[in-house]
Amino acid sequence: MAVTPREAPAREVWSIRVRGTVQGVGFRPFVHRLASGLGLDGTVRNVDGDVVVEVAGPADTLAALVRALREQPPQHAVVAHVTVTRGGDAGALGAGFTVALSTSAATTRPGFAGLPVDLATCDDCIRELFDPADRRYRYPFVNCTACGPRATIVDALPYDRARTAMAGFALCAACAAEYADPTDRRFHAEPVACPACGPRLSWRPAGEASDPGATSEEALAAAVATIAAGGTVAVKGLGGYQLVCDATDTAAVHRLRTRKRRLRKPFAVMVVDTAAAGVLARISPAELRLLTGPARPIVLLATHPGAPTALASGVHPGTDRVGLFLPGTPLHHLLLRALARPLVVTSGNLSDEPIAIDDTDATARLAPVADGFLLHDRPIRARYDDSVVRVIGGRRFTVRRARGYAPDPLPLPVATDRSILAVGAQLKHTFTLARADRALVGPHGGSLDDADALAAFHATLGQLTRLHRFTPDVLAHDLHPGYLSTRYAAGQPPGLRRVPVQHHHAHVVSCAAENGVRGPFLGVAYDGLGLGADGTLWGGELLLASYTGFRRLGRFGTAPLPGGEAAVRRPARMALGYLLGGEFAVPAGPAAGFLGRMPSAERDTIARMVARGVNSPHTSSAGRLFDAMSSLLGICDDADYEGEAAVLLEAAAAASGGTEPLPWRLTEVDGLWVYDWSGTLTAALERARAGTPPSELAAGFHATIVAVTVALCVRAAEQTGVTAVCLSGGCMQNRILASRLLTELGTAGLTGHLNHDVPANDGGISYGQAVVAAATCDEGG
Structure with a gap:
């Protein structure tokens, strides 16, 4: 009986485009090995920030390739999207599989190219570094596809050696052989080098x-x-x-x-x-x-x-x-x-x-x-x-997002067809580019308060907008007219749409967005200072918020900032503000001890400033209350750096471990729930005079702020039915405060959320601004 030969499976041609962090992470070598192992014909190349695979073979084998691209990418790759277009000339691809020259489409792409972050030296390269028999022994620039510089050497996309800072270092014969060998871990490793041909x-x-x-x-x-x-x-x-x-x-x-x-x-x-x-x-x-x-x-x-x-x-x-x-x-x-x-x-x-x-x-x-x-x-x-970074509740909590994390794109929860530039705040400055469903938060830039910092902002912004062919048509910025970031936005061409975003709204939105909270939420924003919607200085706020708006439900009691910024640098001044002119009165008896240890000239000058309202704007800032308590307890009267008084207060509290709060109460002022701190400060002063250790009082103060916050949120939840609580602002960098709030809110039946990928401090403001702008544009067209 004759046997009929089995027909070979029909060959198809697929064009596969992979988007995400897929350049500088060994993705093309990975595709080459995978496709070659499957017996497919075709090419893989970088196109702008994507990887494009043109491949021919049986449909089921091509489907297996696509599954592997989605489900088994290299360790440092992040695959955001895989799209497949069927059809083409199989003959044009030739036989076998190769890595082709990179190309540029010269068009604006949706979202962002996954500009690779810098990667720490891998174990294989460390072994070579300290192996006397290796040709890269003690070479300070050893790297491979799994490690080495990426974002810090890129000149342009697609990511190839000729478009990096390595362009001036011609490969020696040995490095060129590794670079071209599909079986070598340096196959298409763009920063590859050795003592004979690399940096010195x-x-x-x-x-x-x-x-x-x-x-x-x-x-x-x-x-x-x-x-x-x-x-x-x-x-x-x-x-x-x-x-x-x-x-x-x-x-x-x-x-x-x-x-x-x-x-x-x-x-x-x-x-x-x-x-x-x-x-x-x-x-x-x-x-x-x-x-x-x-x-x-x-x-x-x-x-x-x-x-x-x-x-x-x-x-x-x-x-x-x-x-x-x-x-x-x-x-x-x-x-x-x-x-x-x-x-x-x-x-x-x-x-x-x-x-x-x-x-x-x-x-x-x-x-x-x-x-x-x-x-x-x-x-x-x-x-x-x-x-x-630090760990709170078993998860990463980012304090400064820079090398190794930035500029990895983050999700934008409201997709937009606009190109949004959010210019951030003043301290711990970052900016954010947003389009489609992604937001790219630039690296930490420090305090945007002088010409050098502004020039650095311009340089970094210029590099990232050029790499991603990004031209903004929407500008999001803070309300504060004195911020250099706000002035930058004001100086841009008048045709751009501007979206002003209140400082604390941006804080809590940044937390909601990265935690996937989409509906209305309660926002707790505790920080230093931010301009409020009413033109006063806020900083201890409870908001009912969405991505497009908010309503203020509660706040901390206010106190004057004697001398403005001078009170930030000298917490003792802030303490005098609370004692001499705060919204709530502290009895003269308990205050006498602190007033007596202050220099009389300074005390009298500040008393006059506060009484006359001279350069003493009032603020509801939680951060300034932490500063004042630190000074009242004798822990920090003068701050060498922003937040020092609060940092030392937290350290003192951690040394005690106490959990009993000091006295406190909530009152109603002009329709808002307000934390009356007078009982808290009075008790702290009285107990300190009686000999209670500062560490115990510091711990009691932290417990007080937790109790106050939970009480505010419980009241708000009962009134609104909203149980999601987004906690943000610089004070949430305090590990005691943040971790206990998560626990106590949970006990009260509420769900607390913290920032993780973006900082809770002002380094996360630009991300929150971008989300607000995207949602506002989506809602209003």
Whole structure:
């Protein structure tokens, strides 16, 4: 009996477009291996920020390829969308599967290209770094498709070597062979390099006009010797310069503080590995995952109570938290191994300036701080400081979103056909680009309060808008006319639509949006200062909110800011404001002790200012109440950095662990529920005079704010039927406050939400502004 030959399956041609974070993460090599293994013919290439696969084969095999693209992408890839177009000429694709040259469509794409973030050195590259038999032994720029610089070296998309800061480094024969080999982990690794063809270190002592010739190992040795001798070295990192000194050397830390003009704000400390980190701090499993993750952020960790520490006392004065991180680049690994001690690694700037990225600017601006410069010849294309995170409730809580996280796009819960630029606030500045269903939050830019910071904002905004071919037609901005971000928005062409967004509305919307809360919600916004819808200064607010609007339901009692910004810098002034001119009266008897320890001239001057209303605007700020309590308890009268008084108050409370609140009450004023803090302050002063330790009173104050907040939210829920509570604002960086609010709200039958991917502080304002603008445009056309 004759056997009929089985017909070969019909071949189809599919064009597959993959969107998301799919460039700079080994996606094309992944597709090449996958398609080749399936016996498919075709090509894969980068097109703008996407990956496009033109492929021919049986339909079921092509479907298997698409499933794998969606479900099994490389470790650092994020696949947002996969679209398939069927049809085409199979013959035109030829036989076999190849990586084709990247192309640009020269058109605006929906959403954003997944601009890859910088990735910490992987284990394979670390093994090579310390293997004497490897040709990259001790090479400070070793990397592969799984690690290395990405966002900080990109000039243009699609992401190819010719469009990065590596364009000036021609591949040697050995590196070129790896780059072209589909079986090699450096197959199409764009920053690939080695000592023969890649970037090189150089050393410049402070005061030298040019590099004296020490390069590579000699340069590294000079930097190590300087740090070991107690000096400070300015190291050119991935996203900017860093200032490095011995974290165990008290004199070295003091000199760095004096030169950098950063007297008390805690320094971050880099340690060689998790064992070294464990010696300095307690580390939970969630914190360990953050420490060792590819972003390599600074993680705020609890120190071992009562245990001696190797760190100099000046590293994190007055706090029970230390910011630790692990080396994220080969250069940092080499420094840590050579010095065998913890290192202070802090931003390469003077206090509040933008981090330096240009070699000429850095060597000039950091000359008063550094004893030498460890440079290299690979340009930095974008400014990215180190990210800072902490863990609350077992989840990551972002304090500063920068290297390793930014500029990864976030969901935009209200899709828009507009191109929205949200310009953020003033402190901890970020901006956000939004279109389609994605929002791209730019990296932390510091305080937007001088010409240098404004220039840095312009540069970073220019880079990201150019990369993503983004031209805004909507501008979202804060209500405060004095913010440089608001002035920037006002100075743009008049044809752009402007969406002003109240500061605290932006805060709570940022929290709601990233937690997927779509309906009306209760918003608790506790921060320093923000201009309210009524023209006064807010900061302790309960709102009934949606993405497009809000109604104020409650607030903290107000007090004057004697001298305006001067009261922020000197919490003792803020305390005087509460005692001498607050909305609620504190009896003279309890207040006498504090008033008596204040300099009489200052006390009398402030009393006159408050009585006459001279430069003493009133505010409902929760942050300023924390400042005042810190001063009343003798913990912090003068702040060296923004938020110091509250940070020290939290540290004092943590040392006590008390949970009993001080007296408090809610009253009604002009239709709003208002926290009357007079009983709280009175009790704190009376008990302090009677000898109650400040730490116990600090803990009681935290318990009071939790109780007040829960009571406000319960009242609001009973009135409105809304049970979702979004907690945001700078005060929510307080771990005690945030964690207990989540617990106590849950006990009361409400659901609390915190920010996670965007900061609760003003670094999240621009994301909230973008969401409000998208929803407003969607609602109003």
